[in-house]
Amino acid sequence: MNIKSFENFVFDNRSRLEIYHQTELKDKSVTISGTNFIDDNTLDVLPLAGVSNIYTIFCNENGYFNNYVSDRYGFNNPDKNWNTKKKVTFLVGDSFVHGACVKEDFTRILNKKLDKIFLNLGMGGNGPLLNQATLQEYIKVKKPDSILYFHYEGNDFYNLNREKDHFILKQYLDINFSQDLKNRQNEINLLLKNDISKRYYQKLLKSQKIEKISKIRNIIVLTKFRKYFFDKYFPSQKIENKTEALSRNNRYLIQLNDYRNISNRQKKSLTLMRDILENFKGMAKLHNFKLYFIYIPAYDRFKLSEQFPDKINSFDFLNKKKLLKIVERKEIPIIDLTNFIKVNNYKDLYPFGLSGHFNQKGHNLISDFIISKTNH
Numbered sequence: 254m255n256i257k258s259f260e261n262f263v264f265d266n267r268s269r270l271e272i273y274h275q276t277e278l279k280d281k282s283v284t285i286s287g288t289n290f291i292d293d294n295t296l297d298v299l300p301l302a303g304v305s306n307i308y309t310i311f312c313n314e315n316g317y318f319n320n321y322v323s324d325r326y327g328f329n330n331p332d333k334n335w336n337t338k339k340k341v342t343f344l345v346g347d348s349f350v351h352g353a354c355v356k357e358d359f360t361r362i363l364n365k366k367l368d369k370i371f372l373n374l375g376m377g378g379n380g381p382l383l384n385q386a387t388l389q390e391y392i393k394v395k396k397p398d399s400i401l402y403f404h405y406e407g408n409d410f411y412n413l414n415r416e417k418d419h420f421i422l423k424q425y426l427d428i429n430f431s432q433d434l435k436n437r438q439n440e441i442n443l444l445l446k447n448d449i450s451k452r453y454y455q456k457l458l459k460s461q462k463i464e465k466i467s468k469i470r471n472i473i474v475l476t477k478f479r480k481y482f483f484d485k486y487f488p489s490q491k492i493e494n495k496t497e498a499l500s501r502n503n504r505y506l507i508q509l510n511d512y513r514n515i516s517n518r519q520k521k522s523l524t525l526m527r528d529i530l531e532n533f534k535g536m537a538k539l540h541n542f543k544l545y546f547i548y549i550p551a552y553d554r555f556k557l558s559e560q561f562p563d564k565i566n567s568f569d570f571l572n573k574k575k576l577l578k579i580v581e582r583k584e585i586p587i588i589d590l591t592n593f594i595k596v597n598n599y600k601d602l603y604p605f606g607l608s609g610h611f612n613q614k615g616h617n618l619i620s621d622f623i624i625s626k627t628n629h
Contacts, residue, residue: 264316272310272318273449286311286351287327287445289378291412291419298432299421300441301387302327302376312354312377314604315612319354326391326438327445329358329373337370341395342629345384346403347412349549350375353610362620367629375403380412381529386425388533390434392540399543401623402533406571407551410519410526417525428532428539505560508553512570519572526576530583545627546580548573550591552608555599588626590619 267275269285276283287303290296303309305327311319324332329352344350344360350373352358360373372395374387384402416422424430434441530546537544550573557565569575580587594615600606602615611619623629 265313265318267318269310269312269318276308276310280308283308283310284323284446285309285449286377288448289376289383291378291383291416291422294420296421296444298434298437298440298444299386299419300327300445301383301390301434302374302441304442304445305438306332311352312348314354314609319352319356321352326394326435327441329375330360334364334370334372335395340369341397342369342371342399342401343374343388343392343397344371344401344403345388346375346547346549347379347384347405347409348375348377349405349610350403351377351379353377354604355611355613355616357613357616359616359620359623362616363624363629366620366624369629372397378412380409380416381526382413382416382422382425385529385532386422388536389425389428390431392536393431394435396540397542399545399627399629400533400537401545401547401627403547403549404576405549405551406554406573407549410522410572413522413525413529414519426528426532428535502560505557509557509561509564512553512557513568516569516571520575523572523575523579527579530579530585534583534585543628544585546585546587547623548577548587548589548591550594552599552603554591555595556608586627588623590622593619593622 273283273285284304284307286309287300289301290299303323305323305325307323309321309323309329311321311329313319321329322332324330324335326335342363344363350359352360352373352375358373360371360375363371374391376383376387379387381404388400421432533544536542551571554565554570577587577589594602597618602611602618603609604612
């Protein structure tokens with residue numbers, strides 16, 4: 254981005270619900286990307302995707318809201334891809350797979366580059382058990398020859414700790430369990446649309462507060478963006494006094510200690526994660542597909558490594574070593590993105606160099622890296 258484009262940069266500070274309302278006034282065929290219901294134990298059906306066949310407003314980290322038209326099951330795919338006679342690969346994971354917050358996600362890029370079909374089964378908020386449940390349900394629709402399983406170290410164990418107590422979701426630990434979701438999409442659509450309407454009217458009651466929050470968020474993002482821009486392109490102008498440096502150093506030390514505590518608490522999730530990986534292996538054998546495990550590191554791993562390379566290596570940060578050891582013992586090929594992201598100047602792969610999902614450059618480079626590491 255040059256000076257002129259920087260000066261003209263406008264960050265869309267509307268919320269998804271605001272855009273939903275403005276768009277719905279013109280066209281009722283619109284929705285926002287759904288949420289999971291793992292905190293609701295009163296449901297008759299647990300959706301694993303969004304509303305089907307509808308214009309879907311997703312998210313904004315790059316200054317614009319990305320969107321897509323969902324497929325027949327509510328995923329971020331061209332619907333026609335479910336009818337393909339070509340070989341198929343499923344991508345399974347959370348919002349990084351779902352497509353947050355870019356125009357061209359991993360699945361779309363891979364579909365353009367290779368002569369086969371990639372189907373996106375990722376959904377924002379998914380953890381390992383939701384990923385397994387999604388595969389169990391939709392492998393009944395289309396048989397893949399390979400699965401790309403994406404694990405995000407930033408919150409997948411946290412999500413798993415919430416998922417394990419849901420009365421429907423925990424039944425998926427039996428790989429024969431199914432809700433028959435492929436035949437219940439009308440029921441799912443109704444549930445999701447009612448939930449979105451409920452959230453929208455709750456938002457109206459808090460509209461003034463949300464408007465203020467949006468403006469504050471916009472100021473914060475633009476302030477951080479300006480700092481990133483000038484630090485990157487005018488490093489000689491970067492000035493930081495001793496007080497600022499000490500304050501930043503203390504904040505990072507507190508954050509590093511928080512991650513040490515989180516890592517200790519997460520250890521109990523490793524046993525359940527081992528069972529889930531065993532179930533993936535069992536499904537791979539049953540349905541004859543190749544399974545790849547793709548490890549997505551957290552942004553904070555790189556940030557803290559810059560500040561405290563010795564300290565961050567003094568413990569198993571977010572239990573990566575333990576988890577990858579389990580994956581190795583299951584004889585599942587591992588594609589670890591950590592070093593690749595590091596050597597490509599990690600900040601360049603995130604929105605404005607800030608913590609979040611990968612930006613478009615990140616999706617492009619990582620897609621090429623995945624192709625180089627698989628047999629696709």
